[in-house]
Amino acid sequence: MARILLKNAKLVNEGSIGEVDVLIVDERIEKVASGIADAHAQIIDLEGDYLLPGAIDDQVHFREPGLTHKGDIASESRAAIAGGITSFMEQPNTIPQTTTIEKLEEKFTIASKNSFANYSFKFGGTNDNLEEIKRLDSKSCSGIKLFLGSSTGNMLVDDEHVIEQIFSNTEMVISAHCEDEGTIRRNLDRYLKKYGEDIPIKYHPLIRSAEACYLSSSRAIELAKKTGARLHVFHISTGAETELFRNDIPLENKKITAEVCIHHLWFSDRDYEKKGTLIKWNPAVKTATDREQLWQALLDDRFDVVATDHAPHTLDEKKNVYTKAPSGGPLVQHALVAMLQCHKVGKISLEKIVEKMCHNPAKLFEIENRGFVREGYFADLVQVSLKEPWSVAKENILYKCGWSPFEGTIFDAQVMRTFVNGHLAYDRGNFSNQKKAKRLTFDR
Structure with a gap:
């Protein structure tokens, strides 16, 4: 099973912000705590950026x-x-x-x-x-x-x-x-x-x-x-x-x-x-x-x-x-x-x-095991920097239609990485060729 350790994150979750590490094992969040060590994990240093649930x-x-x-x-x-x-x-x-x-x-x-x-x-x-x-x-x-x-x-x-x-x-x-x-x-x-x-x-x-x-x-x-x-x-x-x-x-x-x-x-x-x-x-x-x-x-x-x-x-x-x-x-x-x-x-x-x-x-919608950063939940996570200004322009618009109502707008925040079910799907402008998405399930 793949193991990824996110270090030095400012986690925004359930009404509070705290500095923690997050250990991902395969598709799920294994541990959320300070000072996690794992000799077998790939380490990604978030360098103090904010970490949000997807x-x-x-x-x-x-x-x-x-x-x-x-x-x-x-x-x-x-x-x-x-x-x-x-x-x-x-x-x-x-x-x-x-x-x-x-x-x-x-x-x-x-x-x-x-x-x-x-x-x-x-x-x-x-x-x-x-x-x-x-x-x-x-x-x-x-x-x-x-x-x-x-x-x-x-x-x-x-x-x-x-x-x-x-x-x-x-x-x-x-x-x-x-x-x-x-x-x-x-x-x-x-x-x-x-x-x-x-x-x-x-x-x-x-x-x-x-x-x-x-x-x-x-x-x-x-x-x-x-x-x-x-x-x-x-x-x-x-x-x-x-x-x-x-x-x-x-x-x-x-x-x-x-x-x-x-x-x-x-x-x-x-x-x-x-x-x-x-x-x-x-x-x-x-x-x-x-x-x-x-x-x-x-x-x-x-x-x-x-x-x-x-x-x-x-x-x-x-x-x-x-x-x-x-x-x-x-x-x-x-x-x-x-x-x-x-x-x-x-x-x-x-x-x-x-x-x-x-x-x-x-x-x-009573979605199972998503929407929060919790141990045992799917590792849907987003790293954002609030200090990476960029302008919305034709060349960075990803929609098939090729335009955005925000074109010309300067945003100070930027999405740096996105994890979908523990998989690094987006990494600072680069996309993984693998699709690890899942059908949502509901606790009804």
């Missing part, structure tokens, strides 16, 4: 199968490990959609051959696949995904009776994209009449409005309370929605949880003038006031998870007029360093970053 991204779109001109499991998981994300949960709006157990297992087969990071997949709910949902083994995937507002891919679930039936017939986490479709269509019609197809991008947050988000999120939460469903609301984008969530009980006892994404914490509607459709997301990036309220909800624990909603499109696709430019953008390579940049300017502690990007996704 980040777990609960919402990505890696575009395989069917949309692989935008990205694929190999290309995007490779970018993810370069960004310190060691596990991901991919969404069902591929081609074909992941709305049958057969198609779900086909995705797992692809990932078992091609993924650089640990993987699981969401099972898509539709207006007519309730019986498939009932057949799902709760340990077979990370949970159910419902689009309660249309997004990339035609998976809108708009039958209220069906939604209630899904909520009533699964104990798995139901992750929901919440935007009210009727409100959006009325808003869009108003701007189409004024501008035609080439609507100025600055109106995107008024079309996919705060009202549309709040109306859908509040309805989903009320239904979850009525049925007892386990609801996780994806990518909250408005200050009004922050009031829908609780922080007076621990995560383990919450039935209703929330996620906020990197782009909603970083950008505001003031950035549309410069970035244009490159920051067109659903839900839309809203105002600077909304952004500050999102930060407050993250810091006071109304929000439980930070994720990316990584959703690559080609530059040619994004350069279309408003109505034809798809929503979404690539983020997995730059999510962790963006949060570390926010730490540098005093917005968030390192411990809180690890809680929201590593610990809480593992808790929320």
Whole structure:
């Protein structure tokens, strides 16, 4: 069995920072302590850099199968490990959609051959696949995904009776994209009449409005309370929605949880003038006031998870007029360093970053033996330096689509090494040719 001894690490884990060594034996963490000695281990000196658990991204779109001109499991998981994300949960709006157990297992087969990071997949709910949902083994995937507002891919679930039936017939986490479709269509019609197809991008947050988000999120939460469903609301984008969530009980006892994404914490509607459709997301990036309220909800624990909603499109696709430019953008390579940049300017502690990007996704989805640096857990680990400035540029962007909304941004933090199941998968710009990723398992 391979033995690796990480020396001189500043470990950020479970609410504290301490100087320790970490001994990895094969795939798992054997020992966490000061002054570990092992004559048979390969020694890697972290030289005082920070060591974090590998980040777990609960919402990505890696575009395989069917949309692989935008990205694929190999290309995007490779970018993810370069960004310190060691596990991901991919969404069902591929081609074909992941709305049958057969198609779900086909995705797992692809990932078992091609993924650089640990993987699981969401099972898509539709207006007519309730019986498939009932057949799902709760340990077979990370949970159910419902689009309660249309997004990339035609998976809108708009039958209220069906939604209630899904909520009533699964104990798995139901992750929901919440935007009210009727409100959006009325808003869009108003701007189409004024501008035609080439609507100025600055109106995107008024079309996919705060009202549309709040109306859908509040309805989903009320239904979850009525049925007892386990609801996780994806990518909250408005200050009004922050009031829908609780922080007076621990995560383990919450039935209703929330996620906020990197782009909603970083950008505001003031950035549309410069970035244009490159920051067109659903839900839309809203105002600077909304952004500050999102930060407050993250810091006071109304929000439980930070994720990316990584959703690559080609530059040619994004350069279309408003109505034809798809929503979404690539983020997995730059999510962790963006949060570390926010730490540098005093917005968030390192411990809180690890809680929201590593610990809480593992808790929320009941992932086995991941998300923490603990003896006996899988050795998914990330070494980061906070003193290695670099600029995001075309030549260092790893996404298949070849662009990033962060292009031109200077980050002071850098991911130095990433371990996946004890294997050194990424080492200061170099990737291992070996893929040691595993299918995530769940303690349910």
